[in-house]
Amino acid sequence: MPGDSEKQCLYCRAMSRQSETHCTQCGMPLPDSLHTGQTRRQQYFWLSFTAISLFCLIMVFWLPR
Numbered sequence: 001m002p003g004d005s006e007k008q009c010l011y012c013r014a015m016s017r018q019s020e021t022h023c024t025q026c027g028m029p030l031p032d033s034l035h036t037g038q039t040r041r042q043q044y045f046w047l048s049f050t051a052i053s054l055f056c057l058i059m060v061f062w063l064p065r
């Protein structure tokens, strides 16, 4: 499909090439790079969530009652 090689800007609706990370029209990040940032943030969230849960578990068993 020819549309597959292009993606639309969320802000100004201009079409940019798939290889572009930022809109050529307005300079805002394009959907794909936004998604990557979201995924990275989600990974960081789960990493810190697991770390905090582990810390709480260790504290429950380690601290004297």
Ligand SMILES: [Zn+2]
Pocket (backbone or CB within 6 Å): 009, 010, 011, 012, 013, 014, 023, 024, 025, 026, 027, 028
């Ligand atoms: Zn744009």
